[in-house]
Amino acid sequence: MQRQGKPTINDVARLAGVSKKTVSRVINRSPLLNADTRAKVEAVIADLGYVPNVQARALALRRNFLLGLIHDNPNAQMVMNVQAGILEAIRDTEFELIVRPVDRGSSTMLADVRNFLERQRLYGVLILPPVSENEMIAQLCQEVGCRYVRMGSTALDTPEHTVASNDCDVVVQAVNHLIALGHRRIGLIAGPHGFRSARERRKGFEQALAEAGIRLPRSLIADGNYTFESGLAAADRLLDLSPRPTAIFASNDEMAAATLHAARRRGMTVPDDLSIIGFDDTAIASHIWPPLTTVHWPIISMGRSAALKLLADFFGDGHAVEEPSLFHSTLIHRASVAAPRAE
Template identity: 90%
Template sequence: MEKTGKPTINDVARIAGVSKKTVSRVINRSPLLNQDTRARVEAVIAELGYVPNVQARALALRHNFLLGLIHDNPNAQMVMNVQAGILEAIRDTEFELIVRPIDRGSSTMLADVRAFLERQRLYGVLILPPVSENDMLADVCNDLGTRYVRMGSTALDAPEHMVASNDSDVVVEAVNHLISLGHSRIGLIAGPHGFRSARERRKGFEQALSEAGIKLPRSLIADGNYTFESGLAAADRLLDLSPRPTAIFASNDEMAAATLHAARRRGMSVPEDLSIIGFDDTAIASHIWPPMTTVHWPIISMGRSAALKLLADFFGDDQAVEEPSLFPSTLIHRASVAPPRAGS
């Protein structure tokens, strides 16, 4: 029989002997689909010349094939790494990523997010810290029926709505490493106020010193904002002290790199005169000299897992993969840490 009109998903399903849902999974590269079924459906798609009508499907499903990323974060590298993880998860699918920065200090933040979700009709949204710590944003998503996952430095929600790291625990490990080498005058460059990550990292720092019986003078804590410039000012403040610290833990790699810069400006040698540990394991940590000892934060894996959590319903329960909610960070040993000089 001569074909009339464009082939439809119903035509593909009928000829391949599968359901429309199975055809949809083939189109969207569901990871656990049977390979024989996939090959059969793809052959029918090729034979018929079927091209999915994304707009029509979006209208029928009452959502667009879009995942959203909502953030208010000064760390551009962190946001880029999350995007990389999401894009890895949706590669070869019909889904696209839309990024929406917001102002957490705005009185209209919740209304702005609600309008954004209503306008874009997202399939799901990933919310980055620190705005992920706002329970009212989760309430907005629930009210609109928008799937969501929150990212944080500790558990904030049910596992299906959460990807988290163990920031305080791994900072305990990092500071214990400094203590084991003989450091007792250790400075902290803290993250910005209002960030749970900053709070968790400071918590781990203080816990390690307390458990070792080391007193922490307030003068050894300097506030930063996760930026190089703020790290430079904080490092200068700590290195102006007399006696100055023999080691500094910076709450992210940008501020750790700034600490190295501040030390070099003073003619200090790293790690001989000053040991430095950062957090994130971004490219800057391995590209500077000496390469930076830092905490590897598995942010790309967290972004990928968050996206797959959002897509679990789309792939169907029988195709779902249980994604982890906790992503342990690990201490990466490089060349910026050594025992303190004798007598320092």
Template identity: 65%
Template sequence: MNDRKKWEPKPTINDVARLAGVSKKTVSRVINRSPLLNEGTREKVTGVIAALGYVPNPQARALALRRNFLIGLIFDNPNAQTVLNVQLGVLDAIRDTEFELVIRPVDRHSPDLLDGIRAFIEMQRPYGVIMLPPVSENDAVAALCRELDCNYVRMGSAALDAAPHLVQSNDRQAVDHAIGHLAAMGHRRIGFIAGPEGFRSALEREAGFNDAVARLGLDSGPDIRARGNYTFETGHVAGSRLLDAAPRPTAIFSSNDEMAAGVLHAARERGIAVPDDLSIIGFDDAPIAAHIWPPLSTVRWPIAAMARAAALKLVDPADAQAGPSLFMSDLIERASVGTTRG
């Protein structure tokens, strides 16, 4: 009896599809835990899989697809928290699936950037790759992925690509709204700290600030504008310059939370009370925003949710259009903003 069972053919994905009355693609989606299925179909297919004792063979499937069940994450970003949040979002999307995450840091300024990415894709044969800004803003990298027939999703602050290859946030509108909040609190002279040159997010956030200044007729001249590199140290330097202006701004918007924390430090060095004498708003809603004192009002960048959506577009590219492409950033009001004294 045992010998006969030993030689019985193993059930295949075709057997599962036939008995469940669905397509092979639907069975594959069930196996990959795709969220784009109704529960009735999922339960029916899962029941047939259990009854047959069907066990997917990832090696065979990878060989047939000529790619591995790997999601590549390509980035060059000085903000470690951003990279961590992206990883958490991707891992949430591929939990309980056959997919794994593989990391590929790059130097976007290197003359060997494209050669390095080509070697990574050809060697690892990933199912698809996710690109973080500013690498995602490089059209040549996207063109390389298309040349190598490697599916990809670009994350960014603007419409960089078609919906199946894009996950986007609304940075420009979010910053406009944040400045409007400061104006509603009575602030007219508002300082601004831009992000690093070469980052589309920095351009979009600066554009949102300029939109609000023009729309509301606010005072924000070159003496209360500066640029940083998305780090605490550059925020401290920029904040020091703005706070030494005469007259100094009653509020400062910083293009990320790390730099906003640097502004808060510069204010304390000068005996400037926050929020009584100075209001500060950051961007990202990184952990530091809630942990410093006073807690920082900030624009919440939904980076983990964006990364999760990007991974789902890769896991089931046939249904990429069904996933969201635009994610809205919200203003999180905390204790670093108050009304102006005049």
């Protein structure tokens, strides 16, 4: 008997002997399915020529198949890496990513975010620091009924709403490495005021020196803004000191690369005259010479995990529990660090 009309998800579920939810998981490449079930459902889909109706499913969900990414971050590479992680998580699904920059200093930021969430009818949203550090953003997401995950340099929320890194602890390790080599005059290029990441990294820097009994003059701290230009100005200020530092920890790789540039303008050799450590392990760290010793920040993995947390209900119960909330950064040893010259 010839079938009338287009095949439906109910037809696929009935012929495959599974639930509609299982068919939905197959369509969206859920990792929760075993290979045999997936193969059986895919065979029925192919046999029937079933094509999912995205618009109808979105109406049923009362949400679009969209994940949002909200940021106000001067580090373009960081934002791109987060996007890479999210896109990896939603590959082969019906979900798409929409990116929305905001101005955290604007008096209308919360209203702008509310309008964005309500207009786009997002399935979920990932909020990057420093916007994620604003508690009112989390409250807003709850009010409009939008799933959310907040990214930070320390835990900002409950596990299902957080992906965090151990910035303070790993910076302690990085500075201890310099101390173990014999450095005592160690400069800091701090991140921008208002960023929790900058605060956590400075905290780790100061903690390592305090534990080693090393005094930290205020003159050895220069403020940056996570940009090359701000790092250049900060490095110039530190290298104009007399005596100048024998090592500098820069709170991200852009500013660390700028520090290398500032040193070379003075005819200094890295690492013989100056050791440099950065943070992020972005491409610039391994592409410049000498390549930078830096902290590898697992930002792509954090973005991927955040997206999977947002899709936990869609993929099925228990998936969120499997995704970590804390990611450990690690120190990557390259050629920009050595023992200080003997005086």
